[in-house]
Amino acid sequence: MYIGVDIGGTNLAAGIVDEHGRITARDSLPTLRGRSSGEIITDIARLCRSLVDKAGLSMSDIKKIGAGCPGTIDTQTGTAVYVNNLKMEGVPLAAELERLLQKEVHLENDANAAAYGEYCIYGDGVKSFIMITLGTGVGSGIILDGKIYRGFNGAGGELGHMTLVSGGRRCSCGKDGCWEAYASVTALIAQTEEAIKENPQSLTARLAADRGKISGRTAFEAAKAGDRVGSDIVSRYAKYVADGIVSAVNIFQPEKIVIGGGISREGDYLLKPVAEIVKANDYNKYRPHTQLETAKLFNDAGIIGAALAAR
Amino acid sequence: MYIGVDIGGTNLAAGIVDEHGRITARDSLPTLRGRSSGEIITDIARLCRSLVDKAGLSMSDIKKIGAGCPGTIDTQTGTAVYVNNLKMEGVPLAAELERLLQKEVHLENDANAAAYGEYCIYGDGVKSFIMITLGTGVGSGIILDGKIYRGFNGAGGELGHMTLVSGGRRCSCGKDGCWEAYASVTALIAQTEEAIKENPQSLTARLAADRGKISGRTAFEAAKAGDRVGSDIVSRYAKYVADGIVSAVNIFQPEKIVIGGGISREGDYLLKPVAEIVKANDYNKYRPHTQLETAKLFNDAGIIGAALAAR
Numbered sequence: 001m002y003i004g005v006d007i008g009g010t011n012l013a014a015g016i017v018d019e020h021g022r023i024t025a026r027d028s029l030p031t032l033r034g035r036s037s038g039e040i041i042t043d044i045a046r047l048c049r050s051l052v053d054k055a056g057l058s059m060s061d062i063k064k065i066g067a068g069c070p071g072t073i074d075t076q077t078g079t080a081v082y083v084n085n086l087k088m089e090g091v092p093l094a095a096e097l098e099r100l101l102q103k104e105v106h107l108e109n110d111a112n113a114a115a116y117g118e119y120c121i122y123g124d125g126v127k128s129f130i131m132i133t134l135g136t137g138v139g140s141g142i143i144l145d146g147k148i149y150r151g152f153n154g155a156g157g158e159l160g161h162m163t164l165v166s167g168g169r170r171c172s173c174g175k176d177g178c179w180e181a182y183a184s185v186t187a188l189i190a191q192t193e194e195a196i197k198e199n200p201q202s203l204t205a206r207l208a209a210d211r212g213k214i215s216g217r218t219a220f221e222a223a224k225a226g227d228r229v230g231s232d233i234v235s236r237y238a239k240y241v242a243d244g245i246v247s248a249v250n251i252f253q254p255e256k257i258v259i260g261g262g263i264s265r266e267g268d269y270l271l272k273p274v275a276e277i278v279k280a281n282d283y284n285k286y287r288p289h290t291q292l293e294t295a296k297l298f299n300d301a302g303i304i305g306a307a308l309a310a311r
Numbered sequence: 312m313y314i315g316v317d318i319g320g321t322n323l324a325a326g327i328v329d330e331h332g333r334i335t336a337r338d339s340l341p342t343l344r345g346r347s348s349g350e351i352i353t354d355i356a357r358l359c360r361s362l363v364d365k366a367g368l369s370m371s372d373i374k375k376i377g378a379g380c381p382g383t384i385d386t387q388t389g390t391a392v393y394v395n396n397l398k399m400e401g402v403p404l405a406a407e408l409e410r411l412l413q414k415e416v417h418l419e420n421d422a423n424a425a426a427y428g429e430y431c432i433y434g435d436g437v438k439s440f441i442m443i444t445l446g447t448g449v450g451s452g453i454i455l456d457g458k459i460y461r462g463f464n465g466a467g468g469e470l471g472h473m474t475l476v477s478g479g480r481r482c483s484c485g486k487d488g489c490w491e492a493y494a495s496v497t498a499l500i501a502q503t504e505e506a507i508k509e510n511p512q513s514l515t516a517r518l519a520a521d522r523g524k525i526s527g528r529t530a531f532e533a534a535k536a537g538d539r540v541g542s543d544i545v546s547r548y549a550k551y552v553a554d555g556i557v558s559a560v561n562i563f564q565p566e567k568i569v570i571g572g573g574i575s576r577e578g579d580y581l582l583k584p585v586a587e588i589v590k591a592n593d594y595n596k597y598r599p600h601t602q603l604e605t606a607k608l609f610n611d612a613g614i615i616g617a618a619l620a621a622r
Contacts, residue, residue: 072595072596072597072598074598081597081598082596082597089597126463127463128462128463142562144455144460149455150564151439151563151564151565152437152438152439152564152565152566152599152601153564153595153598153599153600154564154598155564155594155595155597155598156561156562156563156564156565157562157564158561158562158594159561159562161557161558161561161594162473162558162561162562163475163554163555163557163558164474164477165476165477166475166476166479166493166550166551166554167550168477173594174592175557175592175594177554182477239477239478240477243474243477243488244474246472246474246486247472247473247474247558250467250469250470250472250473251453251467251468251469251470251473251562252460252462252467253461253462253463253464253465253466253467253468254462254463254467255463281485281486283466283469283472283484283486284383284464284466285383285393286383286392286393286400286466287383287385287392287464287465287466288463288464289464290463
């Protein structure tokens with residue numbers, strides 16, 4: 001058995017994961033991200049111990065621990081080089097956890113861990129696989145020849161920070177026009193907000209008022225009920241998502257690309273328009289095509305992937 | 312010894328290449344691209360034979376022949392799947408040449424061959440390397456772990472067809488907003504043409520009139536002579552080139568990227584502004600950085616790379 005840990009900005013989630021990538025027990029704690037890295041690491045260790053107890057196991061039943069963490073990760077040394085939203089810089093996370101738990105720990109970037117989890121469970125044995133996670137940002141994990149692609153310095157695989165609109169919107173990373181600035185759920189919410197301001201009588205506007213907030217679902221819900229404003233927002237967002245996926249296809253021609261993150265629960269309402277644009281703009285017209293699907297593990301991908309990457 | 316052949320839209324160029332990638336003899340014939348593929352293949356075989364004679368060798372001194380060809384290439388079967396500007400579709404180029412020359416032939420995409428040549432000679436032993444060729448289009452070759460990256464279907468590695476401006480200019484491939492539509496020399500010439508229309512009194516306009524045509528060099532020449540219109544064109548073009556290279560950096564974090572094609576002869580006049588933008592927009596702030604250089608083999612890269620890929 002393995003432990004997989006998903007270190008998020010909101011929650012620290014952990015699971016006992018078997019050899020086949022099945023989660024047999026799970027637990028979580030709030031991250032409370034204002035804290036020092038030392039406090040967070042102590043809580044991760046506490047979470048791992050309580051999880052093992054809860055599963056009726058002892059630490060000796062655990063072969064290894066895998067942890068996925070956002071930001072720039074040095075997987076060789078197990079160091080969190082820089083984690084923007086946890087204020088970690090040069091933290092030897094794996095070594096600290098190993099000291100506390102007396103167990104080998106493998107640290108991985110969270111988007112890479114999620115992609116690896118999805119790949120191992122639903123990759124159907126393909127050799128090249130990309131997972132795009134649409135959330136607060138646009139995360140991505142690239143699997144080539146069955147291995148996570150990291151670049152020579154470990155910082156690669158950031159499809160979210162390709163240029164989608166040269167000279168366009170400022171991204172949270174500081175660069176203009178990143179894919180993330182157009183295709184993240186944060187961007188979708190901003191796009192919905194703008195459309196509501198321009199169309200205060202629309203169903204989209206009324207749904208947002210009823211719910212007391214605008215979410216990534218607002219436009220989809222309105223579109224499904226026949227609202228033109230909602231369907232325009234969804235169409236434009238699908239075009240942004242698709243334009244970035246087309247780039248990934250033309251660069252990698254991978255066997256499979258999956259779209260993950262909460263918004264992927266919209267299923268065909270998102271996937272169909274995206275897939276149509278991708279098909280029409282694939283540079284490859286004469287060879288087999290990349291399969292495009294929604295991801296299937298949802299929030300479990302990070303836990304499973306971290307554990308399987310450690311395995 | 313090997314023979315390397317570079318099948319271009321204008322010329323068929325070939326060279327005798329030694330084990331170390333040095334060209335010891337060379338020859339060429341016009342492609343005359345209106346012709347049938349059979350006629351072109353016959354001429355390639357003739358070129359190889361005359362080249363061997365010219366070098367004072369016999370065919371038995373040649374170990375293998377490598378050929379680089381534009382378009383979608385199936386390297387496994389040696390087939391030109393689709394070559395737009397030579398009107399080839401499903402042509403078994405390698406097999407036909409093998410039949411005519413009684414020698415093993417390896418067929419490769421031309422941008423991949425050029426990248427591989429540059430990588431073998433000037434790659435300094437790095438493991439990940441990308442060559443961008445700015446010409447009629449934007450070609451690219453991606454070397455990962457010392458091998459040409461092709462994707463699962465052989466059609467990958469087309470960085471020129473990433474989206475640079477979602478909803479932007481139509482590319483020759485049919486998609487909107489491709490990098491190629493902004494950063495190719497064809498695009499630079501169009502950008503220069505537009506600027507000349509708006510500034511008919513500028514030095515850029517006068518240089519174009521004196522030369523009787525606008526080329527990729529016109530704006531650089533005017534900029535070097537202090538013309539504001541010329542330097543604005545160069546700055547904007549450098550931004551387009553850089554924005555695509557930033558994407559390649561953020562995705563691959565390769566050890567080295569080189570810029571090739573005729574325009575790379577502008578050296579620091581192009582490289583410096585591009586490098587500044589790339590440095591400022593690299594998502595990686597905490598790890599070693601990709602080296603950015605101009606390519607060094609110029610027109611020889613294709614011949615050398617095709618031969619070394621066959622080796």
